[in-house]
Amino acid sequence: MDFKTLLINRRAIRDFQNKEVPLSVIKEIIQDTCLAPTASNRQPCKFIIIRNRDDIKKLSDESKKNLLSDLERNPGSPLKQYEPRLRDEQFNVFYNAPCLVYVIGPKEVQSLDVDCGLTVAYFMFSAASKGLGTCWIGLGAHIRDRKTLDKMGVPVDCQIVAPVLIGYPTSIPPASERHAPEIVKII
Amino acid sequence: MDFKTLLINRRAIRDFQNKEVPLSVIKEIIQDTCLAPTASNRQPCKFIIIRNRDDIKKLSDESKKNLLSDLERNPGSPLKQYEPRLRDEQFNVFYNAPCLVYVIGPKEVQSLDVDCGLTVAYFMFSAASKGLGTCWIGLGAHIRDRKTLDKMGVPVDCQIVAPVLIGYPTSIPPASERHAPEIVKII
Numbered sequence: 285m286d287f288k289t290l291l292i293n294r295r296a297i298r299d300f301q302n303k304e305v306p307l308s309v310i311k312e313i314i315q316d317t318c319l320a321p322t323a324s325n326r327q328p329c330k331f332i333i334i335r336n337r338d339d340i341k342k343l344s345d346e347s348k349k350n351l352l353s354d355l356e357r358n359p360g361s362p363l364k365q366y367e368p369r370l371r372d373e374q375f376n377v378f379y380n381a382p383c384l385v386y387v388i389g390p391k392e393v394q395s396l397d398v399d400c401g402l403t404v405a406y407f408m409f410s411a412a413s414k415g416l417g418t419c420w421i422g423l424g425a426h427i428r429d430r431k432t433l434d435k436m437g438v439p440v441d442c443q444i445v446a447p448v449l450i451g452y453p454t455s456i457p458p459a460s461e462r463h464a465p466e467i468v469k470i471i
Numbered sequence: 472m473d474f475k476t477l478l479i480n481r482r483a484i485r486d487f488q489n490k491e492v493p494l495s496v497i498k499e500i501i502q503d504t505c506l507a508p509t510a511s512n513r514q515p516c517k518f519i520i521i522r523n524r525d526d527i528k529k530l531s532d533e534s535k536k537n538l539l540s541d542l543e544r545n546p547g548s549p550l551k552q553y554e555p556r557l558r559d560e561q562f563n564v565f566y567n568a569p570c571l572v573y574v575i576g577p578k579e580v581q582s583l584d585v586d587c588g589l590t591v592a593y594f595m596f597s598a599a600s601k602g603l604g605t606c607w608i609g610l611g612a613h614i615r616d617r618k619t620l621d622k623m624g625v626p627v628d629c630q631i632v633a634p635v636l637i638g639y640p641t642s643i644p645p646a647s648e649r650h651a652p653e654i655v656k657i658i
Binding site: 285286287288290291294296307311314315316317318319320321323324325327329330331332333334335336339359362388395397398399400401402403404405406408409410413419420422435436437438441445446459460461462463464465466467468469471 | 503505516596607609615622625634649
């Protein structure tokens with residue numbers, strides 16, 4: 285798959301075939317992410333693979349509960365736009381994905397967010413090159429209950445950066461609208 | 472160029488041919504980055520293209536000066552490892568790159584770091600697909616003098632996230648050593 289085709293195929297996918305992703309394939313994709321650049325080549329990202337749909341649903345419920353509690357404390361938050369969906373008990377923030385991968389890393393790493401951003405882009409391109417679809421679900425990152433974090437395997441010195449869905453897409457939708465790039469100056 | 476070839480060709484490049492990168496090519500690469508996913512599809516990244524080598528050198532000097540001042544205030548900082556190079560007047564943090572692209576964005580965007588991480592990965596892959604080399608230079612991000620920022624076109628409400636070199640590589644080095652991915656749990 286050449287780069288232009290990869291660009292077209294790397295879409296945010298929220299609708300998946302009812303088909304499991306082999307663990308070996310997920311591991312191959314995670315192996316590819318090791319080639320992502322990270323600050324001082326530190327590779328701070330760690331991975332949690334969740335394929336049990338009941339567990340995925342529980343994590344959705346926990347994240348929704350925490351987001352609604354944040355919204356109650358700060359009603360002017362940009363979260364407001366998501367309130368109807370967060371209050372809908374049927375709404376699973378992880379949609380019908382057969383697999384969810386959490387990308388986490390040590391809280392002490394100052395560059396963790398950019399390192400994870402680069403690493404997740406590698407994850408998404410590698411997945412797209414194998415015919416898989418992904419989506420970063422910001423609404424699914426808010427897991428705070430220590431027992432749940434322990435069950436997931438999140439060490440106390442680590443934080444969740446990116447929950448990423450992965451599965452076989454039912455279709456590849458066109459890109460959502462983008463604005464032209466803003467080049468503020470050429471020197 | 473297929474994905475596996477792209478993975479091999481996307482290396483951190485610090486040694487460039489003495490050959491300018493056409494502005495049209497840099498704009499094509501920046502256009503490709505618009506397809507990167509960003510939180511709520513906000514596309515917060517903005518770009519500054521610097522092709523004047525004197526200006527690139529001045530930005531290196533300004534960033535080095537600020538890093539040395541940080542190090543004086545905090546001698547235990549991880550910056551310590553870079554001190555000899557930062558004190559070397561001949562050392563240009565941007566090496567001999569013919570072009571430097573700053574990726575900046577609004578300070579108020581909470582997801583700015585991850586959005587820029589994803590966007591820069593697109594920039595790097597697009598560049599690699601065109602035979603160009605890139606490198607994110609963390610040491611070059613520390614521009615604080617307001618007059619310099621004004622000259623670069625950095626708005627007061629924006630911050631620098633990523634200075635990225637771009638040019639034609641003299642060679643494609645092998646990947647620096649990586650450790651195996653850390654999969655902390657499979658559920």
